[in-house]
Amino acid sequence: MNTVISGRVWVFGDSLNTDAMYPAFAMKMDIPEASKHVFHEVRPGWTDLVEAGDIVMAGRNFGVGSSRPVASLLRHLGVAALVAEEFNSLFLRNAINAGLPALTVPGVTEQFTDGDTGTFDITSGSYRNETTGVAGTAPGLPELVLEILASGGVLARLADQGYLPKELAGVLRSGALPGGGTT
Amino acid sequence: MGMTMIENLLARKAGLASVSPGDTVTVDVDMCVLIDLQFATTWLQPTRISDPDKVAVIMDHAVPAPTLKDAAGGPKARKFVADFGIEHFYDVGRHGICHQVIAENGLARPGEVLACTDSHTCAGGAYNTAARGLGPAEVFSILCTGSTWYQVAPTVRYDLTGTLPTGISGKDVFLYIANEYGDATNQNLEFGGPGLATVPLNDRRTIATQAAEVSADFATFGVDDLLREFLAERGVTDYVPADADPDANYAAVREVNLSTLEPYVARPGTVSRNGVPVSMVERRGIDQAFIGSCANGQLADLRIAAEILRGRTVAAGVRLLVTPASQAIYREAMRLGYLQDIADAGGVITNATCGACFGYHMGVVGPGEVCLTSSTRNFTGRMGSTEAEIYMASPATVAASAITGVITDPRSVVE
Numbered sequence: 001m002n003t004v005i006s007g008r009v010w011v012f013g014d015s016l017n018t019d020a021m022y023p024a025f026a027m028k029m030d031i032p033e034a035s036k037h038v039f040h041e042v043r044p045g046w047t048d049l050v051e052a053g054d055i056v057m058a059g060r061n062f063g064v065g066s067s068r069p070v071a072s073l074l075r076h077l078g079v080a081a082l083v084a085e086e087f088n089s090l091f092l093r094n095a096i097n098a099g100l101p102a103l104t105v106p107g108v109t110e111q112f113t114d115g116d117t118g119t120f121d122i123t124s125g126s127y128r129n130e131t132t133g134v135a136g137t138a139p140g141l142p143e144l145v146l147e148i149l150a151s152g153g154v155l156a157r158l159a160d161q162g163y164l165p166k167e168l169a170g171v172l173r174s175g176a177l178p179g180g181g182t183t
Numbered sequence: 184m185g186m187t188m189i190e191n192l193l194a195r196k197a198g199l200a201s202v203s204p205g206d207t208v209t210v211d212v213d214m215c216v217l218i219d220l221q222f223a224t225t226w227l228q229p230t231r232i233s234d235p236d237k238v239a240v241i242m243d244h245a246v247p248a249p250t251l252k253d254a255a256g257g258p259k260a261r262k263f264v265a266d267f268g269i270e271h272f273y274d275v276g277r278h279g280i281c282h283q284v285i286a287e288n289g290l291a292r293p294g295e296v297l298a299c300t301d302s303h304t305c306a307g308g309a310y311n312t313a314a315r316g317l318g319p320a321e322v323f324s325i326l327c328t329g330s331t332w333y334q335v336a337p338t339v340r341y342d343l344t345g346t347l348p349t350g351i352s353g354k355d356v357f358l359y360i361a362n363e364y365g366d367a368t369n370q371n372l373e374f375g376g377p378g379l380a381t382v383p384l385n386d387r388r389t390i391a392t393q394a395a396e397v398s399a400d401f402a403t404f405g406v407d408d409l410l411r412e413f414l415a416e417r418g419v420t421d422y423v424p425a426d427a428d429p430d431a432n433y434a435a436v437r438e439v440n441l442s443t444l445e446p447y448v449a450r451p452g453t454v455s456r457n458g459v460p461v462s463m464v465e466r467r468g469i470d471q472a473f474i475g476s477c478a479n480g481q482l483a484d485l486r487i488a489a490e491i492l493r494g495r496t497v498a499a500g501v502r503l504l505v506t507p508a509s510q511a512i513y514r515e516a517m518r519l520g521y522l523q524d525i526a527d528a529g530g531v532i533t534n535a536t537c538g539a540c541f542g543y544h545m546g547v548v549g550p551g552e553v554c555l556t557s558s559t560r561n562f563t564g565r566m567g568s569t570e571a572e573i574y575m576a577s578p579a580t581v582a583a584s585a586i587t588g589v590i591t592d593p594r595s596v597v598e
């Protein structure tokens with residue numbers, strides 16, 4: 001797994017909740033269609049602009065709310081990593097389990113603006129705004145979390161371990177997910 | 184240094200002498216709960232699971248099925264249950280919102296670990312259980328391996344003093360706390376103190392459930408006589424409670440004097456630092472009133488609503504929806520006459536499910552409408568249109584407001 005992630009950054013505010021990222025009406029749709037409604041209210045049209053390899057950045061209390069698998073939608077859109085000043089722990093776990101790196105960097109939204117290019121090393125926690133040259137260090141991700149990410153998410157790991165048919169490991173690593181999230 | 188309630192619980196389950204904030208611990212899970220939505224999308228049946236006796240399957244969020252996708256999930260759940268011999272299966276007809284079914288069947292036990300995908304799983308903290316929403320992938324992993332991990336967070340202690348006044352409920356306590364202290368992201372909440380004895384179990388569960396709204400991790404209550412009695416009625420007698428050490432290390436200790444509380448209302452958007460005493464929003468007109476959800480569709484909530492509505496009429500232009508949290512509650516509330524009182528007043532009683540709470544299949548609110556809800560969450564768009572406003576209050580306040588058509592202090596109606 002690539003533990004140094006570089007990409008264009010989208011900056012969002014505080015307390016971005018799961019219902020704003022994955023509205024109830026989208027829960028009736030399959031992942032590809034549902035992913036067109038991410039941030040439907042906070043930033044209409046965003047899903048047409050985001051590109052593979054981009055990084056979603058937010059402020060405090062990122063992902064407060066439900067357990068619906070927002071990370072699957074973000075992975076489907078090609079988002080490479082999440083960076084926030086503070087994550088809701090359920091949202092953080094969903095991201096890691098979906099194989100989407102999520103790094104906590106206090107104060108980070110003051111160091112980036114929309115469209116900047118950022119580089120984040122999730123092992124060491126060091127980061128750099130390539131556009132402005134601002135750099136810093138935050139705590140890296142714990143070993144247990146890095147292992148899940150290296151497996152491509154918890155479900156791919158379960159397939160590797162034989163809890164799911166082994167031939168599914170590949171597709172699961174790509175971000176597919178058994179079981180809808182909830183409310 | 185001593186440990187908090189949740190630290191003691193996690194240390195024991197992890198087989199460690201002590202844990203402190205920042206530690207990552209691995210624990211075996213005593214009860215792993217799967218819900219209907221988990222089967223409704225791209226469910227894959229595992230080749231083997233850890234222990235069928237430690238698994239429960241509860242049909243709750245979308246029953247009876249509102250979409251083909253949900254309908255397709257039912258047979259997958261039933262096949263899974265049959266293939267693995269899972270006895271804790273709560274199919275449509277014995278169903279209910281998972282957190283209610285967990286409680287009424289004694290699946291959340293003191294000192295144990297309970298896992299479920301749903302964010303309001305922290306409800307189980309009312310029963311001294313380490314319970315928390317973990318997401319669908321983690322729950323699937325626990326189903327297979329039997330264990331999970333937590334990063335231990337710092338704990339905030341709430342010491343309740345005084346006496347919960349008549350007409351004030353756990354909802355008011357929570358809305359007061361959420362307004363006063365705001366978010367508790369990556370913190371545990373612990374409730375105790377001499378006033379706790381005056382807070383009934385249903386109110387404790389409302390408070391524990393709503394801890395998710397301030398982004399907390401675990402929210403636990405200690406074991407006392409009220410809880411012991413509640414558990415004994417459900418055949419749960421053999422457990423090891425988790426307690427806080429007298430010299431436990433807290434991130435903060437806060438006193439809440441219950442005697443001084445009044446009815447609270449959260450304004451639309453969030454409950455965090457967004458609540459006001461009911462007197463400050465009184466007379467705001469409403470279109471829909473909702474009593475239900477895992478937090479406030481309990482039997483006591485329906486009793487309170489029935490007592491207020493008995494012999495009165497829901498205001499013209501207002502829809503009152505009442506959704507019992509489980510089939511068991513539905514039947515009991517019917518037997519006790521609560522449903523009759525509510526329906527006679529003009530309320531609509533729905534089947535037990537999550538319903539209007541998450542704007543998925545029933546009681547959706549339209550653009551420009553105002554809803555007063557006793558459910559868990561008042562995010563923009565939560566119950567339907569993003570142009571609707573969702574206020575939150577106790578079942579008593581919702582019932583009283585349904586009668587007048589405007590947000591109303593319930594104490595002015597029952598006087």
Ligand code: SF4
Nearest residue numbers: 183476477537540541
């Ligand atoms: S009632 Fe509402 S908050 Fe509770 S589990 Fe159902 S959808 Fe979630």
